[in-house]
Amino acid sequence: MAEPGFLPRPRFRHLLAALTAAGYRCLGPKVRDGAIVYEELDSADDLPRGVHDHQQPGAYRLQRDDSPRCFAWANGPQALKPLLFAPREILWTSAAGSDGAIAFHPQMPEALPTAVIGVRACDLAALRLQDQHFLEGPFPDPHYGVRRGNLFLVAVHCTHPAATCFCASTGDGPRAESGFDLALAELDEGFIVTAGSPKGEVLFGQLLLEALDPAQQATADGEIAAAAQAQQRTLPSRNLRDSLFANLHHPRWDDVAQRCLSCANCSSVCPTCFCHAEMEEPALDGSHSAHYRQWDSCFTEGHSYIHGIVIRADTRLRYRQWLTHKLGSWHDQYGRSGCVGCGRCIAWCPVGIDITEEAAAVCGGDHA
Amino acid sequence: MTQSREISLSVPVLARVEGEGALDLEVHGGHIETLRLRIFEPPRLFEKFLEGREYQEVPDMVARICGICPVAYQMSAVQAIEGIFGLAPDPWVRAMRRVFYCGEWIQSHSLHIHLLAAPDFLGYGSVAEMARAHPDTVRRGLALQALGNEIIRLFGGRSVHPVGARVGGFHRAPSRAEVAALQEQVGAALPGAEALVAWTASLNLPNDAQDFVSVALRHPDEYPMNEGRIVSSGGLDIPISDYEAHFVEHQEPHSTALYASLEGRPYLVGPLARLNLNLDRLHTPVREALGRTGIAFPSRNMFHSIVARAAEIHHALLEVTRLLEDYSAPEAPFAPATPRSGTGHGCTEAPRGLLWHRYDLDAAGQVRHARIVPPTSQNQARIEADLRRSLETLGLERDDEALRQQAEMVIRNYDPCISCATHFLTVRVGRR
Amino acid sequence: MAAAKARLAVHKFSSCDGCQLAFLNLGEDLLRLAELVEIVHFAEAGPVDPEAPVDIAFVEGSISTPEDEERIRQIRKNSRWLITIGACATAGGLQALRNLADGPGWIAEIYAQPGYIHSLATSTPIAAHVPVDLELWGCPVNGRQVLGAVRALLFGVVPALEQDKVCLECKRHQAVCVLVAKGLPCMGPVTLAGCGALCPRFGRDCYACYGPAENPNAAALGRRLEGLGLVPEAVARRFLFINNGAPDFAEAGRHWQEQAHDPEP
Amino acid sequence: MLDPYLPDEVEVLERIQESPTIFTLRLAFTDPEIQARYRFQPGQFNMVYLYGVGEVPISIVSDPEDEHLIDHTIRAVGRVTQGLALLGKGARLGLRGPYGRGWPLQLAEGRDIVLLTGGLGCAPVVSVIHYILRRRERFGRLTILQGVKHTDDLIWRAQYEAWSRLPDVQVGLAADVGGPGWFGQVGPVTVLFDRVHIDPGALMMMCGPEPMMRAAVQELRRRGVAEEDLWLSMERSMHCAIGHCGHCQMGGNFVCRNGPVFPYPEIQALLGERGF
């Protein structure tokens, strides 16, 4: 791979132009309804220049100052998940003939080459896990696959972790190490650009980058290292599997059940959670029917419903499923924890339940 | 000896009216002894529920008075409350409220014309029957109704009990793209709306001139909707805050609706009253379309209400087009409110006519008292007067079925909304 | 042998008519429905035959007069499937607020001659009077759910009901959480999905018009609302609103009303 | 990419009412090529799609070597299954599968086999009975144990009687609550272990309510049956059947993909643990 180059801030629009010329629609961070979300960028002016976030358990607020930086914030309410694993989509449709015959029609999403700018290290780690889940088993998911194949990822190393972040503890950030096409380190005066894939390399070549001053690299590295240092939260260990399953009857589960709303916000914002329900929506006249899927969660009743029985009827069992899966049985399934330390489930939990705190309380002293 | 036949007719459930009502008719010696439009929507006591609630809750609560015209209730309420807070809606809010309200007129009027009234004039029991013989007309009507709903949804998320309105403006401003898409639909619907005016006028409407007083809002430059002074064909011209000095509500034993009267007499509110009093405020194409019908407005024929509704649909579409021209979303879709105590009045033109509210708020913005006068109770005395006349003209010797049909047609023509009356209607004829 | 069309009725009790509009606003689907089933009673749409036996009876509105009580019993007898539509029929509606207060006193204050008004002191859900086969929540119900129920019954199967909370629906729509990002007292975490998370998508707090969801933790949400700065009375009002008669909300409302009058030390 | 979610059309060749609520649908793909390609193992399941209503997982009970049809024995308990119950010959459905891990029949060859089922007729095990009886010479002694709550719950009474008359087959029936004319034992299914001879070297296949399976496992372990010779068929909520939707998770296992048939050691830790 080529040595990193420097993209002066005024030339950032060249990156958008190059991506657009290469046929991508460009998604990037934008302020909408009081949060930073990934949406289609019309120009570099759409970026959240000088916008900073304050995140606390159950609270998220934005603030502006006159900083020139556009990526001086920690992740917003959603990672890449909704772009690939759609919150709701039709999987196939069926139609009934007058003789009762049924015809099935696959429904593939439109293959829209999409570039996402501003992706964080934790989100890349989560993407890797979702790829494993949806694509690497015996039955690759074509809906996810089509979107994944059309994705171009421009990562930005994290320099402004929120109070809820703990990617350093899970080993997934704040530096984006791999899984991107291009990576950016933001400095006041511009960006250090690194290519991370053959696709990225091609684009890198079109950017007419300037040579990098080693001092700039040092500043960037220093900021990233400081970002790791600044993180306040940690998980007791990277592998809590045995410890969690040894504590299935810990009183803390009852305690958290008093506070938890069983609202599924945490699993919905979690970039690795993959649960979904399949549903059917027939036309009124019965002539055709849509079979769709939508995000589900282990916090719903439907998640564990089997003919008349709900396996996890109460919140204690639901919260326990979430934590034991996320931090425990994920190891059995994908060889690592399902938590990438993005902190979203802490900030976006309406009552501010903190996964790191709960894990520590349940696992007590008995983790490695 | 039909003349001396004694009649006792009861229509226990009136079809194709909103809410439920009944009509009792007692005829004795060829004369109507009793004629009662019984509204038995059980009293829902909204005015009491509102007491002790915060001002922000009011728009969501009053919407629940009527599923067919929730926007009207919300608009009268926010007007009254903003009046107390000294909050004048900015031009964007004012314009978008009109668009929102137009959606309701279009929806409600199309529903009434096609689903409730037109089957009468064409001799069908329901729109489904009518659709078999007049598929295109019905389809056009349903499409207009759907478009009205769509306009409400753009500002309120749903057309029944929309969630977008608030004191100070709206919770959310639609995006430019959404507005552009809507504009396209509105443009496409215009020719159909214009044709609807001619179509309603071509129906075999009874020729039935009568004497009545029209009451409506009047605005210096707009066809009245979300503000104005209260005027009447009898020369009344008052600010809305003077309503209680001229209009009196009283109770009748058979009805949970309160009857309103103007200087002791029945009066008419609603599309025909509005049109009669505001012809000069209509958009030119609507005036022209009305001109081509050959009907002379102001009209004294109550059955021209259906034509007035069609004209208002046409007008509302043109109004939406005008208001959404060069649309852009504002910084904030609402102005923040600072509560203070006081009494405020709100009066807007619901699809069925004048909808008057009064609120007393305390310093924290909580409701101390509320009073709501819906259009249907204002029309109730007028409907009974019309019925009496109309049945006598038809001939009381006619069989019960004919009387019932005539009675229902007359009532339906007013588009009474019995839920609104916060009360309702069934016909019961007794002949002795 | 062509099977006889299913017979359908729509009945109304004390309500705003908004749920019936779920039918009247169907557009072309209304005509389609009229072809699929025989609509034998639906006063607002035309057919009037309230006593006819039917396969499916939709019931809007709450019970608030002695005549209502009798009528709903008759409807139950005449109907194979009795489905309530909306907050009024399912939980008593906004007007159930009178159950908490002085109904007759209120009538006296509004009507000069309260004796003319024959009304019960309460507004109660249909299920308080007769067995109900299916409850569709919402103020108003949405047409999609109503049609879904009809379609399922025509297929000969039990309709599927939405069970998730508004929060999950809100996330599926990728709305930004108004509680977390704006500190608004949103009821989404205890409210049944079905509206499409309209309020949060409009930037405002959900006011629970779809009623309580399964497994609602009203106590935890109440505490959170208080933490956002609501006084106990205001927390109580959040629960005692459109679905004040739903047991989970009624209980939470009572609790916070007590807190307001008798705050714990 | 092939779409793993998309069903193919099947036709009901025959419908057999087994009990008031249990029925068998005999199905075949309407496309003969798909039917010809279709192969499965006893213990595997299909996703059966009722048009306009939904999909449910149902075990395959027919013989894997019968290339012409696929049998499903179904109990009408909910929306989809009650809808399936209304179907007759000629009706069309959607089907995709087979899915999951079936019974360890290779491992079972030459050995005694004990089949233990609880509750209402347990379809996955019936398929094994048929399978073994048709290849009788390849297996040792066959023991069929069935426990029910009420004597009335027993279906296929005649079948059990017929099986019990076959050479080298023992049948044991137990009901929690006995009734008039009941010819089996009264008590939990484990009482049967004293009535029949179980060779500690036998392979156990079981299917039924989890508390029953747990009790049986404990009892059999006491009697010296090795952990890895105990095989259980598990049931969980399943929407996709291919390990994507997450509903069927039981700890680290996706029951649809890693099961539904498990050797005891693989699920030991969470078997009977409420909430998993």
Ligand SMILES: Cc1cc2nc3c(=O)[nH]c(=O)nc-3n(C[C@H](O)[C@H](O)[C@H](O)COP(=O)(O)OP(=O)(O)OC[C@H]3O[C@@H](n4cnc5c(N)ncnc54)[C@H](O)[C@@H]3O)c2cc1C
């Ligand atoms: C591996 C395995 C094998 C099994 N084998 C058998 C067997 O051989 N015989 C047997 O009788 N049983 C078997 N079962 C059990 C059987 O799967 C259940 O009894 C069955 O799923 C119950 O379905 P139901 O009729 O209650 O439908 P429900 O569970 O009510 O409905 C299921 C479907 O409805 C749709 N749906 C659900 N909610 C909604 C909604 N809100 N909106 C729209 N659509 C919705 C979904 O598509 C869903 O898949 C097996 C189970 C498993 C796991």
Ligand code: SF4
């Ligand atoms: S089981 Fe729960 S934690 Fe695991 S993926 Fe599903 S929703 Fe997420």
Ligand code: SF4
């Ligand atoms: S932990 Fe928080 S976000 Fe998750 S379900 Fe419980 S209350 Fe909701």
Ligand code: SF4
């Ligand atoms: S968000 Fe809540 S209040 Fe708003 S429409 Fe939905 S259920 Fe009703």
